[in-house]
Amino acid sequence: MFDWLGWKAGLPLWWSYRLNRRLKTDVEEIFEGIAETRKELLKRWVEEYWSHLDKLVVPLGEAGLFASDSTNQARIPTFLEEARSHGTDFSEVFILDEQLKVIHSTYSPHLGRRYSTNSELVLGLGIAKSGNKCLFGPYSDPLTLEIGPSTSAFHDAVTLMYVLPLMEGGRFRGVLCGRVPNDVVSDLIQRESGHVYPDSGDNYIFMAKPILSKHIAPGTALSRSRFEDLAFTHGDNLKDGVRTNYGIVSVKNHTELELVFNDPATGKLHPGVANTIAKGDNLFVEFPGYSDYRHIPVIGKGVTFQLPHCPDVWGMMCEGDLEEVYRIRGLNWNLTKGLVLFTAAFYIQFEGRYV
Numbered sequence: 001m002f003d004w005l006g007w008k009a010g011l012p013l014w015w016s017y018r019l020n021r022r023l024k025t026d027v028e029e030i031f032e033g034i035a036e037t038r039k040e041l042l043k044r045w046v047e048e049y050w051s052h053l054d055k056l057v058v059p060l061g062e063a064g065l066f067a068s069d070s071t072n073q074a075r076i077p078t079f080l081e082e083a084r085s086h087g088t089d090f091s092e093v094f095i096l097d098e099q100l101k102v103i104h105s106t107y108s109p110h111l112g113r114r115y116s117t118n119s120e121l122v123l124g125l126g127i128a129k130s131g132n133k134c135l136f137g138p139y140s141d142p143l144t145l146e147i148g149p150s151t152s153a154f155h156d157a158v159t160l161m162y163v164l165p166l167m168e169g170g171r172f173r174g175v176l177c178g179r180v181p182n183d184v185v186s187d188l189i190q191r192e193s194g195h196v197y198p199d200s201g202d203n204y205i206f207m208a209k210p211i212l213s214k215h216i217a218p219g220t221a222l223s224r225s226r227f228e229d230l231a232f233t234h235g236d237n238l239k240d241g242v243r244t245n246y247g248i249v250s251v252k253n254h255t256e257l258e259l260v261f262n263d264p265a266t267g268k269l270h271p272g273v274a275n276t277i278a279k280g281d282n283l284f285v286e287f288p289g290y291s292d293y294r295h296i297p298v299i300g301k302g303v304t305f306q307l308p309h310c311p312d313v314w315g316m317m318c319e320g321d322l323e324e325v326y327r328i329r330g331l332n333w334n335l336t337k338g339l340v341l342f343t344a345a346f347y348i349q350f351e352g353r354y355v
Contacts, residue, residue: 038188150181152183
């Protein structure tokens with residue numbers, strides 16, 4: 001009856017669910033709404049930041065970007081800085097030439113660096129060389145950490161890179177890149193206003209189908225978790241280690257790329273993530289929920305999607321702990337419970353007087 005939970009943990013959760021099962025439709029609609037809103041928010045954000053780079057192409061060409069004798073090239077740093085200031089989530093905007101050498105950048109220490117086949121970014125640059133845009137990442141880049149944050153209060157080395165080919169007469173001449181610290185992406189889906197269930201709700205992105213980034217296994221985290229540290233919640237967190245009956249789940253530096261959403265009891269992807277990858281879309285809000293990477297019963301909605309010019313398929317889970325979602329006690333229950341306790345106390349007192 002209590003499935004994988006066992007009766008000790010399952011009985012009180014089952015009782016809470018039964019008392020509030022009339023809320024099931026509302027809970028479904030809540031999770032559907034959160035998932036759809038966050039997915040569309042990500043897509044609109046990506047489109048907006050592609051537009052910041054698209055608007056640069058014409059003025060760069062007019063400034064004679066790749067001409068050897070143009071006197072207008074002195075204007076190029078200004079164009080890049082304007083793009084970075086308008087696209088506030090960019091921490092750097094830079095240009096590579098045909099040999100993948102940095103020839104212009106809003107971060108001057110980056111000038112002169114040449115990207116070789118040993119660079120992880122070379123995967124995205126390969127797409128650009130064929131004349132196509134590529135949203136590449138997330139991946140870890142020490143330079144992102146060095147440059148510093150853009151708009152997020154959180155910051156580490158994890159990076160999302162916009163890669164736009166610069167063509168001239170159908171010939172590849174270089175690449176225009178926009179660097180975004182990946183915590184910006186996490187902020188987009190982790191805004192506290194998006195957490196209907198404040199104690200346990202979490203929205204997180206994971207790799208669903210790696211097309212370009214084949215080195216990232218399905219189920220690997222691509223965004224920061226609310227439970228990474230003590231910023232949002234108190235108690236167990238991934239930096240200090242989340243304790244389970246099957247060991248400790250932890251990350252060393254950051255959630256992205258370090259955490260795989262496995263159920264510690266099985267060592268396999270937890271059912272929410274696994275079913276979302278398999279079906280492309282998964283909604284489950286009933287008792288007994290499913291075991292997450294903490295081996296705690298959760299419910300929620302999973303979706304898969306592709307962002308504009310990102311070859312990889314991402315997944316997103318919007319979840320809440322089963323206990324928090326169905327812990328509500330209605331007025332009828334409280335009245336009934338009070339009446340039962342009053343009756344029991346009266347009966348015990350009455351019996352005591354006449355024994």
